[in-house]
Amino acid sequence: MRSxxxxxxxxxxxxxxxxxxxxxxxxxxxxxWHKDTEFPNLDLIVIPxxxxxxxxxxxxxxxxxxPIIKNIKNHISRGGAVLGIxxxxxxxxxxxxxxxxxIRNEKLLFTCRKTILEIQDSMISPFLSxxxxxxxxxxxxxxxxxxxxxxxxxxxELKNEGRIAFKYVKEANTDDDYNPNGSCNDxxxxxxxxxxxxxxxxxxxxxxxxxxxxxxGLKFLSKTFEKLIG
Amino acid sequence: xxxxxxxxxxxxxxxxxxQAIKTSLSNLGFKNFSDVRTGKQIILNFKKIDxxxxxxxxxxxxxxxxxxxxxxxxxxxxxxx
Numbered sequence: 001m002r003s004x005x006x007x008x009x010x011x012x013x014x015x016x017x018x019x020x021x022x023x024x025x026x027x028x029x030x031x032x033w034h035k036d037t038e039f040p041n042l043d044l045i046v047i048p049x050x051x052x053x054x055x056x057x058x059x060x061x062x063x064x065x066x067p068i069i070k071n072i073k074n075h076i077s078r079g080g081a082v083l084g085i086x087x088x089x090x091x092x093x094x095x096x097x098x099x100x101x102x103i104r105n106e107k108l109l110f111t112c113r114k115t116i117l118e119i120q121d122s123m124i125s126p127f128l129s130x131x132x133x134x135x136x137x138x139x140x141x142x143x144x145x146x147x148x149x150x151x152x153x154x155x156x157e158l159k160n161e162g163r164i165a166f167k168y169v170k171e172a173n174t175d176d177d178y179n180p181n182g183s184c185n186d187x188x189x190x191x192x193x194x195x196x197x198x199x200x201x202x203x204x205x206x207x208x209x210x211x212x213x214x215x216x217g218l219k220f221l222s223k224t225f226e227k228l229i230g
Numbered sequence: 231x232x233x234x235x236x237x238x239x240x241x242x243x244x245x246x247x248x249q250a251i252k253t254s255l256s257n258l259g260f261k262n263f264s265d266v267r268t269g270k271q272i273i274l275n276f277k278k279i280d281x282x283x284x285x286x287x288x289x290x291x292x293x294x295x296x297x298x299x300x301x302x303x304x305x306x307x308x309x310x311x
Contacts, residue, residue, distance in 0.1 A: 058298055065295060094298070101300045108246045149243065149301060182244070 001229045003029040003044040006072070006088075008063045013049035013085065016205040020218065021046070023208065024225045034066040043228050044081045045072055047088030049142070049203055059102065059145045060090030069095050081126055081228055082197045086143055089189070089199035098190055098199045099158075100150035105143070106182025112142040114213070115180055115202055117166035117188050125195030128165055130223030136169065137216040139202040141180050141188075146201040148183035148190070158190055165189035165198055231276045232309040233288045235296060238269035243301045272296055281308055 003021050007014050014031070021029045021044075029046070032039060052063035063069075069091075076082060076097065084092040092098045105111055117137045119128055131137075150158070158164050166188040170178040179186045181201070189200030207217030239245050245267050252266040274291075276284045288306050297304045 057296070061295065061298070101298060103244065103301060104246050106244065106246055108250055147244070 001025045001027070001044060001225055002040065002042045003027070003046065004032045004039060004042045005029045005046045005048055006032045006034060006068055007048075008034045008050070008052035008066065008091075010052045010054055011048050011050035011087070013087075013203065013205060016203075016208075017046050017048045017085065020205045020208045020221055021225075024218070024222050025229075032068060032071075034063065034068045037067050037071055039071055041078070042075065042080060044083065044224075045075055047072075047082065047084040047091050048205075049086030049088060052087055052091065055145075058094065060087060060092075060094040063087075063091045064094035064096075073097070076192070076197060079194075079196065081224075083127065083224070084197070084199040085203055085205070086141075086146070086201055089201055090145065092197065092199045097197055098192060099154055100148055100190065102145050102201075103147045103149045104145055105147050105180070110142075110144040111146075111180040112140070113180060114138055114140050115188070116169050116171055116178065117202060118169040120164045120167060121162050124162060125165065125191050125198065126227035127191070127195070127198045127220075127224050130227050131220070137166070137220055138214045139204055139207050139217050139220070140213075141202045142206075143181070143201055146181040146183065148181075148187045148201075150184055155184055158187075159185075161193065163191040163193070163195075165191050166200060166202070231279065231281065231284055233274045233276060233284050234307045234309060235272040235274070235288060235292060235304055236269060236307070237272065237297055237302050237304045238267060240301055240303050281310075284308065 119131045119135045167186040168179045204217030204220050207214045248266040248268045
């Protein structure tokens with residue numbers, strides 16, 4: 001699998017996802033600086049987390065107008081896969097690649113903690129087809145603007161088209177405030193119409209080694225890798 | 231010529247910052263209001279351009295970058311020198 005990781009001024013999770021992808025595929029992903037426009041054809045582009053352009057104006061707004069976005073759109077039209085994590089999800093939305101909006105967390109708090117994700121009915125996607133509907137993944141979040149907001153019409157459309165990838169769910173027998181940001185219908189990640197673009201607030205690259213407190217991120221990325229090379 | 235853009239969240243979009251300010255104002259005894267909404271202001275300085283041209287250019291900037299029209303609305307005001 002040939003993969004690339006975009007880097008904007010203020011990206012800060014690029015190193016971790018590069019290490020994770022190397023761990024899984026044995027190949028180091030190429031680094032894609034936001035001003036560059038010449039890249040080889042890739043199977044997967046990851047837009048990592050961070051605070052691109054200092055979150056100025058709106059999270060992801062300035063990154064979404066960078067030269068590299070045109071390359072990402074061409075990659076998508078060729079049928080390439082894109083994974084946007086956290087700030088990467090915000091950038092995909094600001095670029096108009098994924099719908100809806102990510103607004104300030106309901107309780108005004110930057111939230112950095114473990115969450116439990118339930119896989120939804122999204123079998124069309126290479127990101128999820130290796131996993132089972134209803135399966136849980138323990139993957140942490142860390143964000144201030146992860147509250148997914150959408151109109152009723154869009155929420156119904158996402159549901160009917162099987163484009164909701166993950167929802168935050170409650171751990172059995174706890175009273176935990178399981179939804180970390182107040183997102184509509186507990187949505188943690190959504191897909192494009194063809195399932196090849198996934199935006200998610202949780203950070204799979206932060207759940208790779210046991211030292212991280214869990215390896216579900218590795219499980220998720222490995223399944224994606226298998227489907228993309230399959 | 232100065233053009234002022236006022237951006238605010240659309241009705242129905244959660245404004246947690248406005249809610250936090252409302253709570254704080256209530257704690258201070260200000261209670262004769264029903265809601266607080268926040269927003270942001272962007273001021274552009276144009277050089278040698280007529281008013282209509284400035285407004286058209288500003289609208290394009292709002293639609294292309296400055297405003298997320300999914301959740302925000304905006305108003306443009308021209309301040310003459």
